[in-house]
Amino acid sequence: MFINNWYAACVASELTQAPVKVRMLGCDLVLFRDQAGVAHCLSDVCCHRGASLSAGKRRDDLLICPQHGWEFEGSGRCVRVPAGIKDPAAPPRKARVPSYPVEERYGLVFAFLGDLDEAQRPRLRNILPEYDDPDGWHVGILSRKKDVNYVRLAENYNDPCHVHYVHEFAKWLPKGVTIETLEQTDTYVKAFHAAWDAKGAISPDRGLMMEFDVIGMVSRNTNKQPGYPATVVVATVTPIDADNSQIFMLLLQPKPGADGKGGLSATDHQMLVTMTRDQVMDEDYAVLKGTKPSQAASPAEELLVETDVTLAQARKMTLDYAEKFGEVDAQALNALRDTHVRVLPCPGHRSEPGQWVHKTVPLKASTGSVVVAA
Numbered sequence: 161m162f163i164n165n166w167y168a169a170c171v172a173s174e175l176t177q178a179p180v181k182v183r184m185l186g187c188d189l190v191l192f193r194d195q196a197g198v199a200h201c202l203s204d205v206c207c208h209r210g211a212s213l214s215a216g217k218r219r220d221d222l223l224i225c226p227q228h229g230w231e232f233e234g235s236g237r238c239v240r241v242p243a244g245i246k247d248p249a250a251p252p253r254k255a256r257v258p259s260y261p262v263e264e265r266y267g268l269v270f271a272f273l274g275d276l277d278e279a280q281r282p283r284l285r286n287i288l289p290e291y292d293d294p295d296g297w298h299v300g301i302l303s304r305k306k307d308v309n310y311v312r313l314a315e316n317y318n319d320p321c322h323v324h325y326v327h328e329f330a331k332w333l334p335k336g337v338t339i340e341t342l343e344q345t346d347t348y349v350k351a352f353h354a355a356w357d358a359k360g361a362i363s364p365d366r367g368l369m370m371e372f373d374v375i376g377m378v379s380r381n382t383n384k385q386p387g388y389p390a391t392v393v394v395a396t397v398t399p400i401d402a403d404n405s406q407i408f409m410l411l412l413q414p415k416p417g418a419d420g421k422g423g424l425s426a427t428d429h430q431m432l433v434t435m436t437r438d439q440v441m442d443e444d445y446a447v448l449k450g451t452k453p454s455q456a457a458s459p460a461e462e463l464l465v466e467t468d469v470t471l472a473q474a475r476k477m478t479l480d481y482a483e484k485f486g487e488v489d490a491q492a493l494n495a496l497r498d499t500h501v502r503v504l505p506c507p508g509h510r511s512e513p514g515q516w517v518h519k520t521v522p523l524k525a526s527t528g529s530v531v532v533a534a
């Protein structure tokens with residue numbers, strides 16, 4: 161589980177002004193919206209005596225701790241201590257909890273979990289421009305929790321060949337594919353998996369366009385079949401902890417044009433959403449829950465073939481990013497869980513070190529990130 165990345169925290173429409181608790185990267189976080197509707201993400205652990213802030217209330221733009229009523233802004237700073245100090249409006253300097261940058265994209269709330277300042281922070285790519293065309297596209301949003309490691313789940317969206325074998329609905333699809341990597345950076349890959357036609361020739365109009373971006377752990381699959389409207393699937397995977405993940409999936413299909421032609425009806429689109437939720441995701445899970453090792457494997461312990469090239473690229477760029485920007489030591493964090501509080505580093509840890517009650521999570525020794533003490 162690596163820090164300094166954007167992770168989808170929840171579905172935007174499900175975040176109201178009531179606080180919501182979300183576990184990401186092994187730590188508890190609280191999300192809430194202020195009066196203007198702006199979403200905030202804070203550590204869920206109160207810096208006073210450790211109560212869960214998500215069990216509190218939002219009042220005006222403030223999050224109120226359920227235990228002694230300390231009042232926190234979206235910045236994480238406590239602005240009022242109602243009892244126990246001489247001047248309630250002058251809390252101690254360390255009266256603050258980490259606050260994480262938030263951005264809403266494609267109907268999801270993403271939080272940046274890390275200490276990079278704004279200038280260094282990677283940007284979420286607009287991998288789904290269709291989302292901004294509601295007249296042109298049906299959009300379905302699904303969210304599921306699975307007890308599968310997040311890299312394993314993310315790889316599944318860059319593995320074209322499992323589709324023919326695992327998924328009932330796809331068994332008719334042509335099985336031969338040829339992969340052409342169209343674009344690749346340190347964090348992004350785009351490849352076209354062209355299907356073969358009946359004569360064994362590559363068909364550029366038929367196949368699967370696959371994209372993966374480490375930033376946000378976002379995969380996009382665009383399925384092209386002659387005579388059938390394009391189907392776009394965007395999936396993002398968030399580690400709850402090393403063994404559990406939250407998947408958010410968007411399913412898009414074109415609406416009929418103004419003349420009523422082309423595209424799909426809302427009913428037909430809803431059939432795809434329902435089938436994905438009730439069948440397709442479970443078909444993947446039935447296999448992935450038993451795959452060994454439970455975390456991403458070394459290539460030396462697998463026999464990868466031609467069509468595994470995109471998932472192998474995606475895995476490598478994910479592991480390289482973790483090495484460069486900091487990976488949580490999940491074992492060490494678990495050993496501390498019952499007796500200590502550890503929080504994910506936020507930009508404030510870097511800009512104002514030494515001003516925090518809770519220490520940051522242990523990171524694996526090989527990582528190059530700045531490790532900031534409380």
Ligand code: FES
Pocket residue numbers: 206207208209210211225226227228229230
């Ligand atoms: S534990 Fe939060 S105000 Fe006391």
Ligand SMILES: [Fe+2]
Pocket residue numbers: 316322323326327440444
């Ligand atoms: Fe699948």
